[in-house]
Amino acid sequence: MNFKLNDLPERSIKPRQKGLTMVMDKGLSLRQVEDFLDVAGVHTDIVKLGWSTSHVTPRLKEKLELYRSAGIPTYFGGTLFEAFTVRNQFEDYQRVLDEYGMEYAEVSDGSMDIEHDIKCDYIRKLSKQVTVISEVGSKDATKIFAPYKWIKLMQAEIEAGSWKVIAEAREGGNVGIYRGTGEVREGLVDEILTQIPSERIIWEAPQKEQQVWFIKLIGSNVNLGNIAPAEVIPLETIRLGLRGDTFDFFLGK
Template sequence: MATAVSRGAWHSVVELPETRRLVKPRTSGITMVIDKGLGLRETLDLMEMAADHIDFLKIAFGSSALYPSKLMREKIALAKEYNIEVYPGGTLFEIAVFQKCTKEFFHRARELGFTYVEVSEGTIDLTPEERKKYITMAREEGFGVLAEIGKKDPTVKIDPARAVDQIFADLAHGAYKVIIEGRDSGQGVGIY
């Protein structure tokens, strides 16, 4: 098992626990960073500072729809240069499902350079068959898939037994990992 070797500012003086992390690509200890609208230069700063610790960059809340196409492509390419998988959050996927344009959504995501997509139902309802269909469709389009279970509505609670069944089904259908909804606050939704 290969480990990362830190050459940080305190190298050889203080040994930090995270210096024993696995090198990329990791299968455990995965770190996903939510990008709420960083510009290209801020993204470069983030990459130079922390890329060794970041596995996924999630362009969240549908914000990738607000970027000029050229800038979005450049930002994604920059993250990929640092071995970081990039995906739009589930909001745009859910809008595409609602508007019945998922095929076009996947094509545009590929055109922009995204490497993963999120199949989620935080604001919509999907049957298990629909989840399977969208996970399969995304995989066929060449994407890695992060599935997400749970609702953004704090009054909707997750049924643990159904959640476990859905997690195993999503993984069996090709999802790389399954995320349990928690919003970025980690309060009042999903498992919280």
């Protein structure tokens, strides 16, 4: 923080359990990772290599090492887990995690259909190997769950060993907890929060209006995910009440 501004909302500090900013890297080059870390690393808690982009990214080990040396954990998007699992290659996936020195992994079922019990089994198995983040919600806009279902799924995944559960939105921010227009399904979020502690959830919120909405609901230290690298600095100002959208909101609090 460069200036002495009074009465800013308090921000948690790294390593954080709440107030996480999870960034989606969907194909940065090594030098672009360096650029990102240089300006936004201090505000970033964890980086996801979006869906299966890691499969087609050259010099992947060097890239992971760049994040590692900056102290920022990374994980492969859940679609990579699904691509292995749907092909009966789950053990191969476990070997990949070891080979690349991954400390986190995502378990999701956004693109494939599996029984929820089986998903929880994968969470249990992987949580012996790495820290598991699991994702609830389909990438298919036509599959809409009722709130009680979201809660049941999240609870079961936390019990199975997930460190955090992610509420699905995709890169676009137009499925899962959002309507096709990007608008938050507010009743759904409210109901989830009656049962699941907010620090256990990472809300995917790629659009600015979505970030603003969650910050107004839960506060500066809400966990937000799928943030584009170039939006980390802007997001930090929204968390601090230093952008028009939350300027009034935090004054006098």
